Amino acid sequence: MRKRLLLILMLAGITASYVNGQNAAESLLNSESKLSIGGYAQIDYNQPLSSDVHQNGKMDIHRLVMLFAYRFNDRTQFVTEVEYEHVKEVYVEQAFLNYRINPWLNFRGGLLLIPMGIINEYHEPATYNGVERPNLDSKIVPSTWREIGAGFTGNVQNLNLKYQLYVVNGFKSYDDGGILRGSDAFRKGRQKGAESILTHPNLSAKIDYYGVPGLKLGLSGYFGETQTSLYDGIAKDDSALEAKADSSVIGMNMVGLDGRYSIDGWVFRGQLNYASLSNTNQYNAFTGKDVGSELFGYYLEAGYDLLNGQKTEQKLVPFVRYEKYNTHKAVDGIEKNLAYDRTDITAGIGWWLAQGAVLKADMQWFGNEATDDFETQLNLGIGIWF
Amino acid sequence: MIAMLGLLLMTTSQAQLFGADDATSKKLVKLLSKELHVDRSDLEFEKVSTAECLQTEQVESVLRVYKAGKPTGFVVSAIGKGRYDQFNYLVYYNEDREVKLVNVTAYFSDHGNEITSKRWLKQFNGYDGGDLDYGDEVQAISGATLSASSIVKGIREITILLQDCNL
Numbered sequence: 434m435r436k437r438l439l440l441i442l443m444l445a446g447i448t449a450s451y452v453n454g455q456n457a458a459e460s461l462l463n464s465e466s467k468l469s470i471g472g473y474a475q476i477d478y479n480q481p482l483s484s485d486v487h488q489n490g491k492m493d494i495h496r497l498v499m500l501f502a503y504r505f506n507d508r509t510q511f512v513t514e515v516e517y518e519h520v521k522e523v524y525v526e527q528a529f530l531n532y533r534i535n536p537w538l539n540f541r542g543g544l545l546l547i548p549m550g551i552i553n554e555y556h557e558p559a560t561y562n563g564v565e566r567p568n569l570d571s572k573i574v575p576s577t578w579r580e581i582g583a584g585f586t587g588n589v590q591n592l593n594l595k596y597q598l599y600v601v602n603g604f605k606s607y608d609d610g611g612i613l614r615g616s617d618a619f620r621k622g623r624q625k626g627a628e629s630i631l632t633h634p635n636l637s638a639k640i641d642y643y644g645v646p647g648l649k650l651g652l653s654g655y656f657g658e659t660q661t662s663l664y665d666g667i668a669k670d671d672s673a674l675e676a677k678a679d680s681s682v683i684g685m686n687m688v689g690l691d692g693r694y695s696i697d698g699w700v701f702r703g704q705l706n707y708a709s710l711s712n713t714n715q716y717n718a719f720t721g722k723d724v725g726s727e728l729f730g731y732y733l734e735a736g737y738d739l740l741n742g743q744k745t746e747q748k749l750v751p752f753v754r755y756e757k758y759n760t761h762k763a764v765d766g767i768e769k770n771l772a773y774d775r776t777d778i779t780a781g782i783g784w785w786l787a788q789g790a791v792l793k794a795d796m797q798w799f800g801n802e803a804t805d806d807f808e809t810q811l812n813l814g815i816g817i818w819f
Numbered sequence: 820m821i822a823m824l825g826l827l828l829m830t831t832s833q834a835q836l837f838g839a840d841d842a843t844s845k846k847l848v849k850l851l852s853k854e855l856h857v858d859r860s861d862l863e864f865e866k867v868s869t870a871e872c873l874q875t876e877q878v879e880s881v882l883r884v885y886k887a888g889k890p891t892g893f894v895v896s897a898i899g900k901g902r903y904d905q906f907n908y909l910v911y912y913n914e915d916r917e918v919k920l921v922n923v924t925a926y927f928s929d930h931g932n933e934i935t936s937k938r939w940l941k942q943f944n945g946y947d948g949g950d951l952d953y954g955d956e957v958q959a960i961s962g963a964t965l966s967a968s969s970i971v972k973g974i975r976e977i978t979i980l981l982q983d984c985n986l
């Protein structure tokens with residue numbers, strides 16, 4: 434009798450698990466869903482218009498990015514994006530391992546996007562207006578800004594907060610000469626995880642609040658010092674060479690505020706960035722560069738979906754963006770270059786044929802404080818994201 | 820003996836409404852006892868053999884809900900797709916097959932996690948199969964486009980199917 438009961442129990446167990454089928458984790462991990470493939474691309478035509486001389490238009494596959502994500506189990510995932518820029522340059526845009534300890538605590542390590550502002554993390558062309566990304570996200574926040582590092586991220590559901598906290602490698606300011614410059618501050622110093630050198634670890638953090646439907650607010654911070662090749666190989670008691678190497682380092686604190694709001698077809702977004710740089714006086718004197726000691730910029734953008742409320746997946750969004758950004762907000766020991774105090778106006782339209790496919794057209798007016806004239810440019814673009 | 824076998828099967832499937840995923844079952848009981856203002860022990864569930872009319876990729880299982888023995892709606896457990904990953908959610912419908920509660924029960928990726936916000940999910944309450952477009956009737960969430968539109972499409976499709984389904 435006992436044997437029978439055991440047999441029945443076993444049978445029941447087997448049948449039950451067969452009937453009940455897969456659990457959430459198992460269904461997630463069937464072979465089809467272990468590997469995700471995605472990608473985005475941006476194909477641009479830029480035509481400068483206001484000039485006394487003939488100027489070439491430029492047609493470019495600006496970016497073509499392939500995404501692969503592989504899930505090992507319900508906690509462990511690897512994500513990478515391989516980027517072709519201007520067809521012939523190959524980069525790795527992201528490559529990280531994510532381990533979910535629980536929903537509010539994930540460990541993440543590898544080549545990470547620095548969470549600063551909107552575009553650096555969310556830069557797929559179907560997610561923003563305009564053929565080109567805002568210039569604030571090029572000259573002050575050097576998108577796509579990514580470095581190797583590790584840290585934690587997670588969501589505190591009850592507070593509707595997402596946080597990210599990483600220790601990462603920083604910009605390279607010196608390697609056989611100064612690298613950073615006044616016009617775009619840190620942009621040329623991005624190491625992108627390519628044989629990057631580390632002398633000073635940096636801290637990157639962001640908090641996003643999403644508790645009000647339609648609204649997302651972000652507060653980001655980045656703190657640290659740049660990297661230099663000059664410490665390598667010098668004796669640890671050689672204070673003269675150390676002092677020289679110190680002159681090739683810039684300290685930086687950058688903060689960012691961003692907001693996005695959408696309601697009844699209206700879309701608004703804005704971002705503000707401020708950075709304070711130290712040691713620029715010594716750096717500029719040592720390298721002959723013209724890096725400012727404070728950077729400041731912001732943009733505001735509004736758009737309206739003309740097809741809002743229509744029974745269609747399509748969107749037709751005219752928009753206007755006003756940007757102001759100054760990489761010489763303050764200087765230390767050099768003259769301010771007024772041409773670095775810039776104002777850009779962008780106005781155009783985007784036609785989303787599907788959520789991930791968009792045709793864009795816009796005009797841009799670029800001005801700066803050194804001149805009264807605005808340069809104009811026509812942009813046409815195709816953006817895809819899947 | 821057969822009766823015993825049947826009894827065993829029944830108890831197993833009652834405790835585990837969603838396969839081996841017992842945590843989801845517990846979560847469902849907790850959510851619904853709060854929503855319907857009843858004691859947990861007064862709630863009963865019966866798995867509906869997913870009729871043809873509800874067979875879509877997203878639907879995992881459908882449960883009939885009983886409150887103190889009286890039918891009080893349906894629960895659909897479904898799968899959505901984010902940028903890197905799938906996620907699981909539950910939709911509770913009343914007897915008129917209107918959405919009364921949506922809950923994301925398992926979200927694996929940290930990307931797009933914003934859709935688990937209870938305030939955002941409240942937008943679906945009262946939905947009964949009309950227009951439901953992401954960015955129009957449902958407010959968009961920046962940074963969670965794929966997950967959010969997946970759950971919007973899913974809820975719309977499931978609701979329309981359920982409305983026409985003879986369960």
